[in-house]
Amino acid sequence: MIKPFITRKHQEKLIEWFFFLNGIVVVAILAGIFMLLLMNAIPAFREVSIAHFLSKPIWNPDAYDQPTYGLLPMLVSSLMVTVGSLVVAIPLGIGTAAYLSDVASPRVREIAKPAVEILAGIPSVVVGFLGIVLVGPVISKLTGTYNGLNALNGSILLAVMALPTIISLSEDALTSVPRSYEEASLALGASRWQTVILVKIPAAASGILAACMLGMGRAIGETMTVLMATGNAAEFPHSFLGPVKTMTSTIAIELGEVAYYTTHFYMLFAVGLILFIITFIINLISDIIFHKHTRLQ
Amino acid sequence: MANNIRMKAEHVDFYYGSNQTLKDITLDIYDHAVTAIIGPSGCGKSTFIRLLNRMNELVPNSKLEGVISIDGESIVAEHMDPVDLRRKVGMVFQKPNPFPKSIFENIAYGLKVNGQKDKGLIEQRVILSLKKAALWDEVKDRLHDSALRLSGGQQQRLCIARCLAIEPEVILFDEPCASLDPISTSKVEALILELKKDYTIVIVTHNMQQAARVSDFTGFFYMGELIEFDKTEVIFTRPKDKRTEDYITGRFG
Ligand SMILES: Nc1ncnc2c1ncn2[C@@H]1O[C@H](COP(=O)(O)OP(=O)(O)O)[C@@H](O)[C@H]1O
Numbered sequence: 001m002i003k004p005f006i007t008r009k010h011q012e013k014l015i016e017w018f019f020f021l022n023g024i025v026v027v028a029i030l031a032g033i034f035m036l037l038l039m040n041a042i043p044a045f046r047e048v049s050i051a052h053f054l055s056k057p058i059w060n061p062d063a064y065d066q067p068t069y070g071l072l073p074m075l076v077s078s079l080m081v082t083v084g085s086l087v088v089a090i091p092l093g094i095g096t097a098a099y100l101s102d103v104a105s106p107r108v109r110e111i112a113k114p115a116v117e118i119l120a121g122i123p124s125v126v127v128g129f130l131g132i133v134l135v136g137p138v139i140s141k142l143t144g145t146y147n148g149l150n151a152l153n154g155s156i157l158l159a160v161m162a163l164p165t166i167i168s169l170s171e172d173a174l175t176s177v178p179r180s181y182e183e184a185s186l187a188l189g190a191s192r193w194q195t196v197i198l199v200k201i202p203a204a205a206s207g208i209l210a211a212c213m214l215g216m217g218r219a220i221g222e223t224m225t226v227l228m229a230t231g232n233a234a235e236f237p238h239s240f241l242g243p244v245k246t247m248t249s250t251i252a253i254e255l256g257e258v259a260y261y262t263t264h265f266y267m268l269f270a271v272g273l274i275l276f277i278i279t280f281i282i283n284l285i286s287d288i289i290f291h292k293h294t295r296l297q
Numbered sequence: 298m299a300n301n302i303r304m305k306a307e308h309v310d311f312y313y314g315s316n317q318t319l320k321d322i323t324l325d326i327y328d329h330a331v332t333a334i335i336g337p338s339g340c341g342k343s344t345f346i347r348l349l350n351r352m353n354e355l356v357p358n359s360k361l362e363g364v365i366s367i368d369g370e371s372i373v374a375e376h377m378d379p380v381d382l383r384r385k386v387g388m389v390f391q392k393p394n395p396f397p398k399s400i401f402e403n404i405a406y407g408l409k410v411n412g413q414k415d416k417g418l419i420e421q422r423v424i425l426s427l428k429k430a431a432l433w434d435e436v437k438d439r440l441h442d443s444a445l446r447l448s449g450g451q452q453q454r455l456c457i458a459r460c461l462a463i464e465p466e467v468i469l470f471d472e473p474c475a476s477l478d479p480i481s482t483s484k485v486e487a488l489i490l491e492l493k494k495d496y497t498i499v500i501v502t503h504n505m506q507q508a509a510r511v512s513d514f515t516g517f518f519y520m521g522e523l524i525e526f527d528k529t530e531v532i533f534t535r536p537k538d539k540r541t542e543d544y545i546t547g548r549f550g
């Protein structure tokens with residue numbers, strides 16, 4: 001037998017290296033983004049203190065005499081639309097997932113599952129459009145507000161965008177609950193809904209929680225939709241029916257107009273850094289929950 | 298034994314998709330007796346027993362023909378809700394399948410889904426069921442521990458207790474000892490003999506000694522057909538069919 005040029009052992013080493021390199025590249029990109037944000041954020045604090053940034057309730061970089069760079073208005077705005085969207089999306093998402101995994105007939109499921117996936121693929125600008133021409137006028141009619149471009153509108157749209165993630169991951173979690181639990185419950189005279197709510201959802205809880213966290217990550221980082229639908233008033237938000245300007249909107253709107261290498265310019269990177277850290281933490285938590293979940297299966 | 302007939306299968310055919318798994322099964326299940334279903338693996342024992350509480354209608358594309366009745370009424374009759382039927386006809390599965398909840402919650406579950414809200418009554422019934430299932434002494438100090446921490450044999454007795462708590466009239470056992478050690482097996486067998494006084498029992502087993510020990514009637518299934526059905530002593534001493542004889546003497550299976 002002729003010895004092959006690359007032995008099996010070498011081959012495996014090569015493959016191993018290939019995947020290792022891939023992993024390294026991904027980590028490097030992540031670290032690179034973080035560094036870029038950090039390097040550009042640091043100069044922001046030459047003229048303005050970190051305490052000012054974190055505590056001032058006003059974001060007004062264009063003020064003639066004394067510009068203020070308070071993070072709070074946009075942080076609160078982002079949290080408002082995110083929490084608002086979760087309040088809508090979590091019950092609806094889990095309910096839909098439970099319906100699809102346990103109650104729907106196979107035919108309904110066949111139609112609904114691809115529909116959910118298509119929903120995930122709708123460009124955010126189209127969703128924002130719906131916010132302006134559909135959700136806005138409806139809110140305006142119902143509440144008597146001026147144009148319906150407000151935090152509530154953003155919440156509803158973000159809920160629509162977080163739903164596919166929540167539905168499909170929760171459904172996966174419900175489907176992976178051992179069938180024997182379901183059979184035990186039904187054999188005790190529980191109805192299907194009782195079985196889903198009392199046995200399957202608790203058993204799938206960590207997977208569902210991870211799904212909600214990912215949906216949240218999606219909502220907080222979403223830009224175009226909230227930019228279009230929330231009115232973007234640079235004031236401290238006081239109600240869901242008032243306009244808000246989120247962190248993402250602020251960056252998207254102002255970075256295009258700001259003079260380069262000014263404090264305002266660097267401040268926008270500081271906002272981006274905060275956003276990056278928040279989404280990173282959310283994803284990390286959902287990842288940890290998710291892995292705990294799969295290990296228990 | 299002058300027993301009343303409790304459940305009845307008449308000319309039952311059952312299909313998974315286009316595969317016919319049961320062929321023309323006609324069988325009576327007597328009140329307050331233990332009926333054993335024996336036969337080689339894959340002959341349709343589980344399929345048959347799962348028809349009796351309508352568990353198999355959850356399988357997509359399955360089809361039932363013929364009539365299965367309880368107290369003279371078809372179990373698929375218009376007004377017969379599967380949920381009501383399953384309250385009357387309980388089931389214990391082959392592999393112990395307690396919920397990932399506490400011992401107490403496992404038993405209380407059946408009561409709660411059946412609308413019982415009285416906490417005191419639930420507690421009473423949990424204790425009573427554990428006693429009936431001969432598990433009380435082993436778990437009385439840790440009712441709020443996870444059921445998953447019990448041994449396999451204890452888990453199976455917990456499943457029996459859970460089933461008893463909703464006070465069924467018929468209990469179906471699908472190879473309840475298949476995954477248990479000999480000591481747990483003998484405990485469960487003793488329990489079944491005890492339960493016979495109050496319940497109608499159907500037990501699937503591929504353990505011939507077990508069938509002989511616990512049952513009053515035995516049906517031998519082979520390739521989806523009921524080859525022979527009679528009093529257990531007759532099946533085990535004077536079987537009429539050559540195939541039954543071959544099976545119980547261990548010549549195949
Ligand atoms: N859910 C199912 N779908 C399709 N075929 C099944 C299903 N369950 C059992 N079968 C088939 O039906 C036959 C009888 O199975 P089963 O009733 O489990 O036999 P036993 O309990 O006697 O071992 C087997 O051939 C099995 O493969």
Ligand SMILES: [Mg+2]
Nearest residue numbers: 342343344472
């Ligand atoms: Mg079986």
